[in-house]
Amino acid sequence: MADNYSLPDKVHVAVDVVLFTIQRSELKVLLVKRLIEPFAGGYALPGGFVLADESLEHAAMRELQEETGFKAHYLEQLQSFGDPGRDPRGRVVTVAYFALLPSEQTIQPGTDAVEAGWFSAHAAPALAFDHDRILAVALRRLQWKLDYSGVGFDLLPDRFTLSELQAVHEAIHGHPLDKRNFRRKLEAGNQVAETNEMKPTGRKPARLYRFIGPR
């Protein structure tokens, strides 16, 4: 770490959170409406500045909670974005986070501070700052993680049917999957265990499963 340079006190650090959920088998992302300039009236990812004594993760959780009322079920760092000029107010480096919310909890957000809402993740409106780019990176990461870890479970309640889980995967990848292949892979992965409970579906009842093992 160089000590032979004076500190540039004008660089600020923010966090932004890409919170995904599933609603009616569609992948949604949480956006907030900006009330003030710049980009007033436009949509942006929830986020804000990091406080002097909190970790980056804490800042991400706090901003999400304060701005939208939601508490993410899964949170991981995505990438940092710091091009000069990405924020017209000054030099802001943002650490982007990627978060998931189980579908049961996606009630409409409490409009405490700002207007927030769920938008189709695959067809989101144009966003403020470089948030389009951040969203695109988050989407790719989500698709990737889905195949290589059990991250899909964080989008469902703790008891779920296999068809519901498959719908999550289909919504994220944007194309249909083969039911039998999907189930075989799940068995092999030892990530789900059946329960004794059945879910009445209106037609033939479906067995409920629960998540086990490491994600």
Add this chain to the structure above:
Amino acid sequence: MADNYSLPDKVHVAVDVVLFTIQRSELKVLLVKRLIEPFAGGYALPGGFVLADESLEHAAMRELQEETGFKAHYLEQLQSFGDPGRDPRGRVVTVAYFALLPSEQTIQPGTDAVEAGWFSAHAAPALAFDHDRILAVALRRLQWKLDYSGVGFDLLPDRFTLSELQAVHEAIHGHPLDKRNFRRKLEAGNQVAETNEMKPTGRKPARLYRFIGPR
């Protein structure tokens, strides 16, 4: 992005660079000796503070160049580290970068500003700050990228033998690979093309290859 919070002007932004190279079939990482407190006399990753009007990538390249004289062949963002307390001087969020240098260029670094040197990446000394953690993350990323992209080529001169390339993979993964399987996978990947040149090896000459196609 929250506007209802005053900006915490005490958060500084730095970059740190994990520069890998191959020397005598061993994976090495570039470390600098710290001349002043904190951690004076200890080793650390090269890095320093981001200037007000440069991109994060630019800061990474600049600090590497200034501190060690090296110019990375490949540079990509790794992850950001920002726990309060990671730097005893104050609140510093660092954006870590991951970089590669072809083995031909790993002459001893110019000791302009600080003492720098190459250390075994798998058995590096204890590092200042949280740089051990950063190095560990970089190593995992390197191993991962090696299998899923042509990143290994950035560690070799632009003409290389297949045995040299295999040695790079073995050094990074830390275990031997099967020669025929390794070569078959390369062919399938369409990432290398043979040249007409042969490299005299002291024994049977080896064909030189060059990198083609996307990495």
Add this chain to the structure above:
DNA sequence: ACAAAAGTGTTCCATATACACCCATGT
């Protein structure tokens, strides 16, 4: 009875792994 989603196996193909010998050169 019928509509609708739940559940269940097999075949085929591609990719990964294990393994051993001859070749060309410099000394």
Add this chain to the structure above:
DNA sequence: ACATGGGTGTATATGGAACACTTTTGT
């Protein structure tokens, strides 16, 4: 001539992809 690393093929195991019918319930 011999020592050294360069170069080459085959057989087996494993994982992914394609594909259709029966079952159970509510109406």
